[in-house]
Amino acid sequence: xxxxxxxxxxxxxxxxxxxxxxxxxxxxxxxxxxxxxxxxxxxxxxxxxxxxxxxxxxxxxxxxxxxxxxxxxxxxxxxxxxxxxxxxxxxxxxxxxxxxxxxxxxxxxxxxxxxxxxxxxxxxxxxxxxxxxxxxxxxxxxxxxxxxxxxxxxxxxxxxxxxxxxxxxxxxxxxxxxxxxxxxxxxxxxxxxxxxxxxxxxxxxxxxxxxxxxxxxxxxxxxxxxxxxxxxxxxxxxxxxxxxxxxxxxxxxxxxxxxxxxxxxxxxxxxxxxxxxxxxxxxxxxxxxxxxxxxxxxxxxxxxxxxxxxxxxxxxxxxxxxxxxxxxxxxxxxxxxxxxxxxxxxxxxxxxxxxxxxxxxxxxxxxxxxxxxxxxxxxxxxxxxxxxxxxxxxxxxxxxxxxxx
Amino acid sequence: xxxxxxxxxxxxxxxxxxxxxxxxxxxxxxxxxxxxxxxxxxxxxxxxxxxxxxxxxxxxxxxxxxxxxxxxxxxxxxxxxxxxxxxxxxxxxxxxxxxxxxxxxxxxxxxxxxxxxxxxxxxxxxxxxxxxxxxxxxxxxxxxxxxxxxxxxxxxxxxxxxxxxxxxxxxxxxxxxxxxxxxxxxxxxxxxxxxxxxxxxxxxxxxxxxxxxxxxxxxxxxxxxxxxxxxxxxxxxxxxxxxxxxxxxxxxxxxxxxxxxxxxxxxxxxxxxxx
Numbered sequence: 001x002x003x004x005x006x007x008x009x010x011x012x013x014x015x016x017x018x019x020x021x022x023x024x025x026x027x028x029x030x031x032x033x034x035x036x037x038x039x040x041x042x043x044x045x046x047x048x049x050x051x052x053x054x055x056x057x058x059x060x061x062x063x064x065x066x067x068x069x070x071x072x073x074x075x076x077x078x079x080x081x082x083x084x085x086x087x088x089x090x091x092x093x094x095x096x097x098x099x100x101x102x103x104x105x106x107x108x109x110x111x112x113x114x115x116x117x118x119x120x121x122x123x124x125x126x127x128x129x130x131x132x133x134x135x136x137x138x139x140x141x142x143x144x145x146x147x148x149x150x151x152x153x154x155x156x157x158x159x160x161x162x163x164x165x166x167x168x169x170x171x172x173x174x175x176x177x178x179x180x181x182x183x184x185x186x187x188x189x190x191x192x193x194x195x196x197x198x199x200x201x202x203x204x205x206x207x208x209x210x211x212x213x214x215x216x217x218x219x220x221x222x223x224x225x226x227x228x229x230x231x232x233x234x235x236x237x238x239x240x241x242x243x244x245x246x247x248x249x250x251x252x253x254x255x256x257x258x259x260x261x262x263x264x265x266x267x268x269x270x271x272x273x274x275x276x277x278x279x280x281x282x283x284x285x286x287x288x289x290x291x292x293x294x295x296x297x298x299x300x301x302x303x304x305x306x307x308x309x310x311x312x313x314x315x316x317x318x319x320x321x322x323x324x325x326x327x328x329x330x331x332x333x334x335x336x337x338x339x340x341x342x343x344x345x346x347x348x349x350x351x352x353x354x355x356x357x358x359x360x361x362x363x364x365x366x367x368x369x370x371x372x373x374x375x376x377x378x379x380x381x382x383x384x385x386x387x388x389x390x391x392x393x394x395x396x397x398x399x400x401x402x403x404x405x
Numbered sequence: 406x407x408x409x410x411x412x413x414x415x416x417x418x419x420x421x422x423x424x425x426x427x428x429x430x431x432x433x434x435x436x437x438x439x440x441x442x443x444x445x446x447x448x449x450x451x452x453x454x455x456x457x458x459x460x461x462x463x464x465x466x467x468x469x470x471x472x473x474x475x476x477x478x479x480x481x482x483x484x485x486x487x488x489x490x491x492x493x494x495x496x497x498x499x500x501x502x503x504x505x506x507x508x509x510x511x512x513x514x515x516x517x518x519x520x521x522x523x524x525x526x527x528x529x530x531x532x533x534x535x536x537x538x539x540x541x542x543x544x545x546x547x548x549x550x551x552x553x554x555x556x557x558x559x560x561x562x563x564x565x566x567x568x569x570x571x572x573x574x575x576x577x578x579x580x581x582x583x584x585x586x587x588x589x590x591x592x593x594x595x596x597x598x599x600x601x602x603x604x605x606x607x608x609x610x611x612x613x614x615x616x617x618x619x620x621x622x623x624x625x626x627x628x629x630x631x632x633x634x635x636x637x638x639x640x641x642x643x644x645x646x647x648x649x650x651x652x653x654x655x656x657x658x659x660x661x662x663x664x665x666x667x668x669x670x671x672x673x674x675x676x677x678x679x680x
C-alpha cells in the first residue's frame with residue numbers, strides 16, 4: 001500500500017511510465033528506440049489539435065460515437081434495487097470498445113510513417129478492430145492469435161480475413177493471448193523499421209498503457225455527461241470487466257477523482273479462484289514483470305508465468321494493465337471476480353430480459369451487477385460498461401449449454 | 406570486470422584470438438545431462454559460457470531457445486537448480502567465465518539481492534537480462550555491483566550514437582552486440598554490416614565486443630571472430646542438442662558428444678580465424 005495518498009488518482013504515470021512501482025519499459029534493447037519514438041509521436045499528437053479533430057471525425061462517422069447510455073429497466077426491476085445503466089460500447093462499429101483505441105493508434109502509426117501493422121488478439125475483438133482500421137486506411141496487417149483462440153472464435157477469424165488481415169496462428173505456450181503477445185513482440189523486434197505494433201489493451205511497455213487509456217477514456221467521459229443529462233448527478237458505483245483492463249480504465253478514469261463513486265473491476269474467476277483455472281491476476285496473482293511492464297501476474301513461486309483460463313477468450317490473460325495494479329494497491333478500485341457459470345447466467349439474463357446479447361467478457365461485469373443490485377437502495381445508480389456484443393460467443397455459449405450449432 | 410572475465414579476455418587478446426561464447430540452457434534437457442554438458446564445454450573449446458535461466462515467455466528468443474526453456478521447465482528447472490548447476494560446474498572448473506542469461510521476472514521473483522548474492526557465491530561472473538534496458542537498469546545494477554557481478558548490456562542495430570552512451574553507462578564485462586534485428590536463431594547478419602557496427606561501437610567503449618544472434622556455422626563464427634572480440638552461438642548449439650533427444654525429450658548417449666563435437670568445430674573456426 002502507498003504510505004501517502006496521492007493528490008490525484010488520475011495523475012499517473014510519471015515520465016518513465018511508472019504508476020507507483022508498476023509499469024515501466026521492460027523490453028529488449030532492440031525495441032527501446034522504437035518505444036521512445038512511439039512515446040514522442042504520441043506526445044506530439046496529443047498536443048496537436050488537428051490530430052484530435054481527425055480522430056473525433058472517425059469516432060463520430062465511422063465508429064458511431066457517442067455510444068448510447070442505456071437504462072436497463074427490466075433488469076433493474078428484476079433485481080429490485082439500484083438503477084442499472086449500461087454504456088453501450090457493444091453498439092460501436094465492429095461491436096466492442098476496442099475500435100476506439102484502434103482509431104487513435106492507426107492515426108498515430110500513419111503520422112509516424114509506418115507501413116505495416118501487427119497486433120495480438122484473444123477473443124478476436126481487437127483483431128477485428130485492427131483489421132478494420134487497416135482496411136479503412138489501406139495498410140497491410142498481421143494479427144497474431146493463439147491456435148486455441150482461433151478454434152473457439154472462428155467467426156472473428158473469418159471476419160479478420162475478410163477485412164484483408166493475415167491471421168497467424170500461435171502454437172507456442174498455451175496458444176492463447178499471452179503467447180500471441182509474445183509472437184507479436186518477436187515480429188516487432190524483427191521488423192522495427194516499417195512496423196507499428198498496435199497493442200489492444202492498457203498493458204505492454206510505456207507509453208502503451210497511458211496511450212490506450214487516453215484513447216479509451218472517451219467511454220467514461222461520455223457516460224459521465226450522459227448520466228448527468230439523464231439523472232443530474234454522478235453514478236454511485238461503476239462496474240467493468242478486466243482482462244488487460246482497457247474498457248475498465250476507459251470507463252473508470254474520468255471518475256477516479258470523484259470520491260463518492262465506488263469502482264469495481266471484475267476479473268474472470270473461470271472455474272473458480274479456488275482452482276488453478278482462472279484469470280484473476282489482481283485478486284489471485286502477485287506483482288512481476290511481463291510484456292514490458294511490472295504488474296500483477298499469475299505466476300508460480302519461481303517466477304514462471306502460469307496459464308490463465310476463462311470461458312471468455314478476451315479475459316484469458318495472466319497479466320493486467322499496470323495502472324490497475326497501482327489503483328488496487330492505492331485502494332481506489334476494488335477488484336472482484338466472477339466465474340464462468342455466473343457469467344453465462346448473466347449472459348442469458350441480459351439476452352432474455354433486455355434483448356441484448358452481450359459479449360462473454362462484458363457478461364462478467366453484468367454478473368457482478370446482478371449480484372449486488374438487489375441489495376442496494378433504489379436511489380443508487382449503477383453504471384456498467386457493456387464493452388462488446390456477444391454474436392462472436394454464441395458457439396461457446398451453445399457448447400456450454402450442451403448444444404451443437 | 407570480474408577477475409575471471411578480464412583474465413580470459415586478456416589471455417585471448419595476447420594470443421590474438423577471439424573468444425567462443427557458447428549458450429546452453431540450465432536443466433535442458435534434464436539436470437544431470439545439463440550439468441555434464443556444461444562441464445564438457447570448456448574442453449570442447451568454449452571460452453565463455455552463457456547459462457540460460459529458463460523462462461516461460463522468452464520474448465526475444467526464437468523457436469530453438471523457446472523449446473529449450475520449455476524442455477528445461479518440464480524437467481523441473483528453477484532458479485535454485487540453475488544456481489546448483491553453477492556450483493557443480495565450479496567444482497570442476499574455476500577458470501571459465503560464466504554469464505547467466507535470461508529474463509527479469511524469475512530474478513525479480515527470486516529477489517534481486519538474493520539472486521545477486523547467490524549467483525556470485527556460486528561463481529557467476531556476469532548477468533544478461535534481456536528485458537531490462539538502461540531505462541530500468543537501476544532496479545538491478547546496485548545489487549549486481551555489490552556482489553561483483555558484471556551487468557552485460559546489449560547493443561543492437563537500432564542503438565545509434567546517441568543511444569550507445571546510455572547503454573554503456575551501465576555496461577560491464579563486455580558489450581553484447583545483437584547483430585540482427587530479430588530474435589535468436591533466425592536471420593544472419595552480413596559481415597560487412599557487423600564490421601561497421603563494431604567499429605562504431607569501439608569509438609564509444611574499450612569493453613570487449615561480442616557478436617551474437619544468427620551465428621550458426623563454424624564459418625560464420627570465424628567471420629565474426631575476425632571482426633569482434635567474441636562470437637556467441639546459442640540456437641545452433643541447442644539445435645544440435647535437440648536433434649539427439651528421444652521424441653519424449655530424453656537425453657541419449659549421443660547428446661553430450663554431439664554437442665561437444667559441434668562446439669569443437671565452432672572453436673576451430675573462431676580460434677583459427679585470425680591465423
